[in-house]
Amino acid sequence: MKYLRDKIMFFLIALLSALIINFILPRMMPGDPAERILMKMGGEIQPEAVDAMKIALGVDKETPLLQQFFSYLKNTLTFNFGISYSYYPVPVKDLILNSLPWTIGLVGISTLISFVLGTSLGIRAGWNRNKPIDSFITICSLIIRGFPYFWLALILLYIFGFLLNLFPLSNAYSTHEFLKGWKFFGSVLYHGFLPGLTLVLASLGTWILTMRNNMVSTLSEDFILVAEAKGLKDKDIMNKYAARNALLPSVTSFGLSLGYIVGGALLTEIVFSYPGIGYLMYKGVTSQDYPLMQAIFFIISLSVLIANFMLDFVYMFLDPRTRG
């Protein structure tokens, strides 16, 4: 059980690190967040108002730092993130709960599609190593990987949304009419298509390259040679022998990428004004809504850490060496 203990320890250390970063950053930076916020609200700044804001933010000088940290810790771990400035007086927690399903739906489905498509293309490329099809797929993947994906989003939005007028320019569902049931579902799919396509294209390259390189190294193993010597059909060797064994590292990355579902679409959501977590964070950042920003960073980190931990846990069942 040493393995499990280590993994739990790591989860806690990483979580604490994320919390500490969140706690220290606003206190480390020059300038006073309370004054900054009041300055943005405009008008004369009363010293009392600054003091009140400092207490609300938990950054007043009178309270010792350690005590500030513990009250911050308690609030964050009970998901009590305070009240948003930019959407005053809506609690940050409600804002996050409203955005979370959109992001999870959009990025979750795109991640799955991209993984399946990229991995199967990677199998083809690795199997046909150094033939034209491999070179083509590999070069394309390398080029895609260099793209800033928000730019891909801009271009898709311009071509399909603006020029051809095929898809909507923003939002996650139609805001002009009230839709129910299947119609609403259709509208969600219609609005999610372009952001989804961006996400699939942007991550496809990495899946292809990972799987291709795994395939190439598996194909040099002895059991492939034996399978060939036995005279098995090429298709069987490719799928049942090589691909099956080459798949494991890709599955690991897939498990990890599930953690990035919450935070992985920041820029895409911003370009498409898609009402998910990324767009919310952007709004928090541009309006210096620190409680909102901090809470989202915490949620994004938490989801990555949980996915990471779950994966370690699954490994405990899959790999006997870890049980020791």
Add this chain to the structure above:
Amino acid sequence: MKIRLNKKALVGAVIILFFILIAILAPLLAPYDPHEFVGTPYSKPTSKYILGLDRMGRDILSQLIYGTRLSLIVGLTTGALMTSISLLIGMTAGYFGGIIDRILSTIIDVFMVIPGLPLMIVIASYIRLRGVVPIILVISFTSWAPGARVIRAQTLTMRNREFILASKITGEKSVRIIFSEILPNMLSLISSDFFMACLTAIVGEASLEFLGFGDVSAITWGTMLYWAQNSSALLNNAWGWVLAPGIAIATLGASFALLNFSIDELTNPKLREV
């Protein structure tokens, strides 16, 4: 086979050299001053202004050419700084082992799992100073971990090789062993890591600047996209304004990816042609 492998690396290197040349020769190549008002805002591309004009009537091609300078400097500096951090932490952890390794490895793992872009955005939004230095620091500070992990693993395998043990026995100092015995033997790994770091830096820089965390008055590809987005360039049909910097970023990024990939292919025996 060898020729084919080198082709990928060659293409990557040629593209980077091309951009370096453009950056150096910018004043000669650019048709106009990138800050100067030369015609009607949002003008369509014509033979006079090949990529059109921006919302302030400035020539986009000239901005693109001058933008190469800062974009390239930030990319390469960030790549170098990030690789240095990875090297310092990875080699220290791998060489000394024991408790030092355990502490540093945990730090590496923590930075591996804390999501990069959101962390960059949070840090950048607290820093009030806008410019290239904060961008270089933020990207390097948040993205060094994957490189450090690979370098640590490689150092670990080197530590017990005979030539290292021999130096230890003759009483060489650790610093000397690390820098003149281990480091030169990892050059291919380090350069592959450096190119990956440059790719991360180029894309990270563009993303942060696109979000407005750069110095928006400086001319880089990222700030061009920032202004294009904030002046609804596409809705005004100024497609050159969005297309050109994006293609430049993608091309430079892809050339770093090509170099990284071909070094991996050359040095990883499993990927090498038998």
